[in-house]
Amino acid sequence: MEATQKSEEKVQPISKQGIPSPLHTATPLDRGKDAESRMDWDTKEKMIANTDEWKSRYAEVRPFNVSEDGEKIGAVVQNDDETFTVCINGNPWEETYEKIWSFKFTNEGKAACLVLKDNAWTVALDGIPWNEKFDYAWNLQIAPNGRSIGINIKKDDQYGVCLGDKPWVQGFADVRNLFISSDGTKAAASVAVKRLAEADIFNFQKGVWTVAVNGVPWDKNFVNVWGLAFSPDGRHVAAETRINLYDYAVVVDGNMWPQTYKCVCEPCFTAKNNVIAPVKIAKGWTLALDGKPIWGPFIQVWPPKFSSDGQKIAAVVASEFGRWTIAVDGSAWKQTFSDTVLDPVFSPDGKRVAAIAKESKDPMNMGSSLHSIEGNDRWTIVVDGIPWNQDFDMIWDPVFSPDGSTVAAKAEINGKYCVAVNGKAGKKMFDALWSPVFSPRGDKILVRCIGGGKYYRYVVPLDEI
Amino acid sequence: MAVAAEKKEVKKIIDLGLEEGAKKLTPEKIEITINNALAAMGGARLDAYVSTCIHCGLCSEACHFYLSHDGDPHFSPVGKVKQTMWEILKNKGRVSPDSVKKIAEIAYTECNLCRRCSMYCPFGIDIAYIISSVRRICHLLGVTPQYLQDTAHSHAATMNQMWLKQDEWIDTLFWQEDDYRREIKNLTIPLDKEGADIMYSVIGPEPKFLAMLIGNAAKIMNVAGIDWTFPSFDGWDNSDMAMFSGDQEIMGRVKRAHFEAAMRLKVKRIVMGECGHAFRSVYDVGNRWFGWKMPPVPVIHAIQFYYELIKEGRIKIVKKFKEPVTLHDPCNVMRGRGLGDMARYVVNAICEDFRDMSPNKEHNYCCAAGGGVINCGPPWKLKRMEGNRVKAEQMKATGARVVITPCHNCHSGIEDIIGYYKLGMHTKFISDILVDAIEVPESMKAKK
Numbered sequence: 001m002e003a004t005q006k007s008e009e010k011v012q013p014i015s016k017q018g019i020p021s022p023l024h025t026a027t028p029l030d031r032g033k034d035a036e037s038r039m040d041w042d043t044k045e046k047m048i049a050n051t052d053e054w055k056s057r058y059a060e061v062r063p064f065n066v067s068e069d070g071e072k073i074g075a076v077v078q079n080d081d082e083t084f085t086v087c088i089n090g091n092p093w094e095e096t097y098e099k100i101w102s103f104k105f106t107n108e109g110k111a112a113c114l115v116l117k118d119n120a121w122t123v124a125l126d127g128i129p130w131n132e133k134f135d136y137a138w139n140l141q142i143a144p145n146g147r148s149i150g151i152n153i154k155k156d157d158q159y160g161v162c163l164g165d166k167p168w169v170q171g172f173a174d175v176r177n178l179f180i181s182s183d184g185t186k187a188a189a190s191v192a193v194k195r196l197a198e199a200d201i202f203n204f205q206k207g208v209w210t211v212a213v214n215g216v217p218w219d220k221n222f223v224n225v226w227g228l229a230f231s232p233d234g235r236h237v238a239a240e241t242r243i244n245l246y247d248y249a250v251v252v253d254g255n256m257w258p259q260t261y262k263c264v265c266e267p268c269f270t271a272k273n274n275v276i277a278p279v280k281i282a283k284g285w286t287l288a289l290d291g292k293p294i295w296g297p298f299i300q301v302w303p304p305k306f307s308s309d310g311q312k313i314a315a316v317v318a319s320e321f322g323r324w325t326i327a328v329d330g331s332a333w334k335q336t337f338s339d340t341v342l343d344p345v346f347s348p349d350g351k352r353v354a355a356i357a358k359e360s361k362d363p364m365n366m367g368s369s370l371h372s373i374e375g376n377d378r379w380t381i382v383v384d385g386i387p388w389n390q391d392f393d394m395i396w397d398p399v400f401s402p403d404g405s406t407v408a409a410k411a412e413i414n415g416k417y418c419v420a421v422n423g424k425a426g427k428k429m430f431d432a433l434w435s436p437v438f439s440p441r442g443d444k445i446l447v448r449c450i451g452g453g454k455y456y457r458y459v460v461p462l463d464e465i
Numbered sequence: 466m467a468v469a470a471e472k473k474e475v476k477k478i479i480d481l482g483l484e485e486g487a488k489k490l491t492p493e494k495i496e497i498t499i500n501n502a503l504a505a506m507g508g509a510r511l512d513a514y515v516s517t518c519i520h521c522g523l524c525s526e527a528c529h530f531y532l533s534h535d536g537d538p539h540f541s542p543v544g545k546v547k548q549t550m551w552e553i554l555k556n557k558g559r560v561s562p563d564s565v566k567k568i569a570e571i572a573y574t575e576c577n578l579c580r581r582c583s584m585y586c587p588f589g590i591d592i593a594y595i596i597s598s599v600r601r602i603c604h605l606l607g608v609t610p611q612y613l614q615d616t617a618h619s620h621a622a623t624m625n626q627m628w629l630k631q632d633e634w635i636d637t638l639f640w641q642e643d644d645y646r647r648e649i650k651n652l653t654i655p656l657d658k659e660g661a662d663i664m665y666s667v668i669g670p671e672p673k674f675l676a677m678l679i680g681n682a683a684k685i686m687n688v689a690g691i692d693w694t695f696p697s698f699d700g701w702d703n704s705d706m707a708m709f710s711g712d713q714e715i716m717g718r719v720k721r722a723h724f725e726a727a728m729r730l731k732v733k734r735i736v737m738g739e740c741g742h743a744f745r746s747v748y749d750v751g752n753r754w755f756g757w758k759m760p761p762v763p764v765i766h767a768i769q770f771y772y773e774l775i776k777e778g779r780i781k782i783v784k785k786f787k788e789p790v791t792l793h794d795p796c797n798v799m800r801g802r803g804l805g806d807m808a809r810y811v812v813n814a815i816c817e818d819f820r821d822m823s824p825n826k827e828h829n830y831c832c833a834a835g836g837g838v839i840n841c842g843p844p845w846k847l848k849r850m851e852g853n854r855v856k857a858e859q860m861k862a863t864g865a866r867v868v869i870t871p872c873h874n875c876h877s878g879i880e881d882i883i884g885y886y887k888l889g890m891h892t893k894f895i896s897d898i899l900v901d902a903i904e905v906p907e908s909m910k911a912k913k
């Protein structure tokens with residue numbers, strides 16, 4: 001069914017660039033242009049911590065995580081008295097807790113996690129707990145600029161958000177889809193403004209969900225509200241909604257696009273102050289810009305990504321049923337893949353695009369839990385439509401060198417990990433590895449890895465990988 | 466073998482979803498909606514099925530509703546198609562609101578979409594597809610059973626079928642981890658472990674009502690040394706009642722969340738708990754709505770997972786279950802995936818006295834709960850019981866005391882049948898038995 005005109009409401013002015021989708025976990029963070037330049041690119045090898053020693057020291061060591069600059073490694077550890085703490089570079093926090101989870105480093109190298117003590121949850125940052133305590137806390141998110149932390153919270157049977165130790169004043173029946181603005185000063189979420197009785201389908205269909213920005217709900221309700229996006233200046237919010245059981249709409253600052261669709265996916269903001277979203281029309285899926293189709297149609301289109309100058313748009317598309325690829329500015333790569341393709345990554349200059357692809361020689365024959373089928377479930381990187389010659393058991397998001405000439409990624413082969421560069425697996429294999437980081441000049445790669453029971457930070461010339 | 470049923474007075478069933486939905490219809494709305502729906506379906510597959518059927522009625526003997534109602538043709542698969550889709554097509558969408566209500570009742574509560582009839586059809590017509598198409602039309606008309614619709618709403622709002630809040634999911638995992646650490650030293654239920662081999666996924670009722678099944682899975686995973694994880698975020702629920710209500714858009718959305726969780730966690734495979742309809746959704750229907758020909762990440766049903774763990778020696782069986790057991794074959798993983806032999810391997814490995822049903826494997830009778838029928842809720846329970854006397858007779862004939870049901874809907878539906886027909890049996894999941902049958906190495910045992 002074609003998109004129908006349902007409203008004359010105008011879309012409000014909006015600004016700047018798009019957002020990472022939840023799947024796109026390795027999206028480069030807005031750390032500031034000189035984040036890499038502040039790193040140590042001279043020391044070739046540093047043994048940061050003897051992680052095997054931790055395993056003998058503690059009753060339990062949970063999965064490791066490392067800082068962006070590679071200078072820190074940490075993990076949640078359990079003491080013999082069954083309390084938990086966090087160990088950073090071999091040094092445990094003084095404070096212990098009943099539970100700790102969601103441990104990660106901020107862009108600035110601070111260790112953040114969710115902690116439980118005396119039946120109250122909160123955030124601990126570098127060992128210092130927030131003042132605010134909650135009945136429950138989860139979904140720890142770090143703002144794109146790395147300067148604030150947001151979490152979902154529950155207190156006194158009310159749901160909300162706490163951003164930077166400041167909880168929303170108003171509570172809701174439910175809160176989901178937390179999204180933090182680029183500068184970390186605002187948080188938005190989909191919220192249920194009313195509790196419904198069991199099986200109250202009629203009131204549900206009247207709409208009890210809306211968007212709350214910094215705890216203040218929009219004055220319009222919807223049947224559903226899903227993916228959200230802030231404009232880069234944090235002034236505007238776009239949302240993916242269902243306005244009745246059958247019609248889907250993109251809503252910006254509470255105002256619906258003039259068109260509704262049979263389905264939409266999460267919207268994002270473009271560099272030209274517009275909102276863009278995948279929408280389902282009669283002939284398939286396309287991208288719509290402020291309500292007008294601009295691509296396709298394709299069998300499927302996922303939420304797009306933008307080049308840093310905002311001039312190019314790329315998105316995962318299914319150009320035919322069961323064949324996946326990337327489309328750049330509406331033109332799909334010729335090479336398609338049987339299983340899946342993940343979010344595109346632009347080179348810094350916006351001229352190149354890379355993405356993860358998964359291919360199976362016999363896609364209708366599914367592997368089992370303990371046995372792979374030869375030639376199936378193979379992961380690789382595709383750059384400008386051309387897949388690497390080598391494939392892997394698993395691969396992580398591609399990383400471009402600053403000049404865009406080189407692509408590197410963490411890759412897995414037989415349970416070990418290496419840095420793959422331009423399609424070739426690195427010489428060294430590791431027990432654990434984190435995604436590579438290029439030096440500002442692109443001639444070196446920071447390798448953060450565990451081998452032989454120790455965590456190392458290597459700076460490796462590109463031609464020695 | 467005859468079974469005795471409770472005698473209950475037959476009353477007219479009132480379902481607010483059907484009643485109130487039909488009240489909002491007008492002849493014009495019905496005609497436009499139906500014809501738009503038929504056009505959007507594309508028509509070729511439906512046309513082929515409808516025009517190929519020669520009305521021979523050979524499908525009748527396949528249907529548990531037909532057999533349990535002593536051959537009443539209204540309950541035969543072709544009879545149900547005649548009363549629904551043929552009625553719609555014959556009248557070119559010009560049917561009354563009362564007819565829509567009746568059509569919805571048949572499509573949602575008298576057919577489990579079990580596909581047994583397709584095996585009896587000389588042309589292999591997928592009658593479940595036709596009834597699913599009828600359900601799609603009913604959804605678009607807004608005439609759906611209240612409780613099934615509520616479950617579809619839950620999927621839409623929470624990405625799980627039980628209205629579970631995100632903190633409730635996470636807390637259940639912590640609680641199960643704490644409980645099982647009393648038995649297994651350092652047992653973990655890993656959350657959001659990027660790069661794990663396996664993402665384990667379950668259906669909403671597990672954290673809501675049957676949390677010990679998550680504990681069972683954790684024990685099996687830990688003892689077998691599996692590198693696994695759960696997502697703490699939406700996408701952990703593999704189930705999909707929107708698939709059965711006819712809300713394909715929500716079905717696709719739920720499946721996208723599930724697969725994106727797996728891809729975000731960089732796992733190589735998804736292992737799913739003992740659920741049948743969820744397997745159909747991830748393997749056949751939901752994935753394809755969003756353009757995936759097959760699941761983008763391989764999905765393995767628990768039956769196959771247990772089979773491989775035992776076969777490979779990853780877990781060792783040291784204490785077999787003694788009571789006589791039988792096995793109910795869930796339609797979606799037997800007819801849908803052919804796991805019948807693997808299920809029997811597992812049951813024989815963990816039980817001393819296995820008594821098979823007849824007919825079995827892909828020929829087994831449906832539980833009458835699947836296809837969203839049990840999710841239509843209390844108003845329809847008696848009708849569901851009366852529609853599956855044949856299953857009660859089949860189970861009673863085995864002489865078993867325990868019915869192993871590796872599917873959630875089957876588990877609940879069979880338990881209902883056991884109670885209604887007073888069979889004196891009980892249902893168990895495979896993991897209920899497996900978790901007590903496996904060897905826990907001394908080094909893994911927690912200090913008492």
